[in-house]
Amino acid sequence: MDQKLMQLYADFIVKVGVNVQPRQNFIVRCPVTMPEFAHACVRAGYEAGAKRVYVRWEDERLSRLDMELAAEADLKAMQPFELRSWLDLAEDPDGCCTLAIHASDPEAYAGLDAGKLNRVNLARRTMLKPWQEYTMNDRIQWCVASVPAPGWAAKVFPGLPVDEAMEKLWDVIFEVCRVTTGAPVKAWRDHVAKTKARRDQLNAWQLDSVHMTSANGTDLTVGLAEDATWEGASSVSERGVEFIANVPTEEVFTAPHRERVNGIVYGTRPYVYNGQLIDGWHVTFRDGKVVEQGAEKNADLLAEMLSTDENACRIGEFALVPASSPIRKSGVLFYNTLFDENAACHIAFGAGYPTNIVGGRDMTRAQLLEKGLNDSAIHEDVMVGAVDSHITGLRKNGEKVEIFKDGEWAF
Missing domain, CATH: 3.40.1830.10 (Thermophilic metalloprotease (M29))
Known part of the structure; x- marks a missing residue:
């Protein structure tokens, strides 16, 4: 080293x-x-x-x-x-x-x-x-x-x-993690600025829902929570201090509405849960809830995770990550969520982040639920993005916008 x-x-x-x-x-x-x-x-x-x-x-x-x-x-x-x-x-x-x-x-x-x-x-x-x-x-x-x-x-x-x-x-x-640049602070400042620009565009579009498809069979529509916002790269604490929650991070993420997720999605990377691997998995959603699931390895563990509590079978996060991210380009499967989630678009079973709702930091859990933000004891990120993922957004004014084409940002 x-x-x-x-x-x-x-x-x-x-x-x-x-x-x-x-x-x-x-x-x-x-x-x-x-x-x-x-x-x-x-x-x-x-x-x-x-x-x-x-x-x-x-x-x-x-x-x-x-x-x-x-x-x-x-x-x-x-x-x-x-x-x-x-x-x-x-x-x-x-x-x-x-x-x-x-x-x-x-x-x-x-x-x-x-x-x-x-x-x-x-x-x-x-x-x-x-x-x-x-x-x-x-x-x-x-x-x-x-x-x-x-x-x-x-x-x-x-x-x-x-x-x-x-x-x-x-x-x-x-x-x-951009350390080999010799100047990681500058490299990360540049990366954060680019990610913030994409986050700001997504927020400017005022999206109502997003639709993801891939050749592997994924066909998923995710409605967004009321007053949902997109976040990315850096965050700001209650005291106004900027920080980076995950190193590395390549994602821009938002809050799904807990009752407006429909369709099927296939995992594109193995997932480590409680020190054991779940692989070759898929889930089907109806009105926000998983109604069918399966896995080639540890299907029982997947079922166990989704039944942790009544809302573990719903999602609290939807995140966009381009296929050209440094993690995917490395060609390494890390078997570590921190890295693997930044190699592909992902969803998170369980709790959503209050900061993905306008004013959410100051809301009660009951108020956040009214907005559609999910609440659960778990927050488990699982990878669903593929190199051919196509993602479109439906704006609140009815206009469609292209977000991802062939696994990459379309704007």
């Missing part, structure tokens, strides 16, 4: 991605396998003026042992301090911001009871929902980025020794 590029990457995701502000508390979630990168992020956080940097270490092997050996009831019986440990920092007068560093083995939980995994994770998400509202509503700056891990690298490059696979995965991450 190139140490100079690693520090550039850490500096960028902390100082631009999260955009740590003076006196803010900075929370870093990082796998125990990557202490060197965590240390680089801590240094960058303090250089940006953080009051304190708190590192929360995560251990995937330990989590698997818990899921395998502990009783379900005990795993679901979480303690109040687990939530308070987040809220205490969020409620500090100086506020907080957070970085999640992902380095997951795509099949970390393969072979375990999928139902147990889903129920335990649902209990955890439910308990942590007051904290998750801070990120879902962009009340604080937040960023998700990834670094290689042995299990992940071996999955992506199975023909190589693990050390070589790790090195190669680092190289690809540096490339698709």
Whole structure:
């Protein structure tokens, strides 16, 4: 691994991605396998003026042992301090911001009871929902980025020794995250500006719905929520601080109306859910709800995910990503949603983002539901874009506009 590029990457995701502000508390979630990168992020956080940097270490092997050996009831019986440990920092007068560093083995939980995994994770998400509202509503700056891990690298490059696979995965991450330009801040400023221009055009069109078709059989119409807006590249926190929630990001996304999605859509990349792969999947929607689904691999896991709660079978996000994105051009299947969702247009089962509704940040969940925004304990992005995807939009004035042609922006 190139140490100079690693520090550039850490500096960028902390100082631009999260955009740590003076006196803010900075929370870093990082796998125990990557202490060197965590240390680089801590240094960058303090250089940006953080009051304190708190590192929360995560251990995937330990989590698997818990899921395998502990009783379900005990795993679901979480303690109040687990939530308070987040809220205490969020409620500090100086506020907080957070970085999640992902380095997951795509099949970390393969072979375990999928139902147990889903129920335990649902209990955890439910308990942590007051904290998750801070990120879902962009009340604080937040960023998700990834670094290689042995299990992940071996999955992506199975023909190589693990050390070589790790090195190669680092190289690809540096490339698709624009670090190899040597000036990632400038490269990202240019990218954000172009993405914002497309976002602004989509908003100017005042779309009522979008229609996606592909040769693989996808034929999907997505009606948009009332007062839906398109967002992309960067976001702005409640305190007016600009940040980049996902590194990398190539998407422009909006809020579907939870009852106005119809048709069939086919997945174009495998999806990792609870440490297990779902592949060769499709779903059919009627009036916003999945009424039929199937998968070539782990169909039962897909069904489990869609039944997490009453609204998990509806979608909360529709995102546009061109086939020419750096992630797709790399030719690498990452088995990692952060990267793979930025290789293709995607939808997200479950909750929508309040910030995709005009004034949504200040609305109650009941008010957002009235607008058509979906609410659920999950938000799971799945890839549906193909190289021949054709997407048109229907404006509120009845005019049709072309958005995507052969998988690329048409404007």
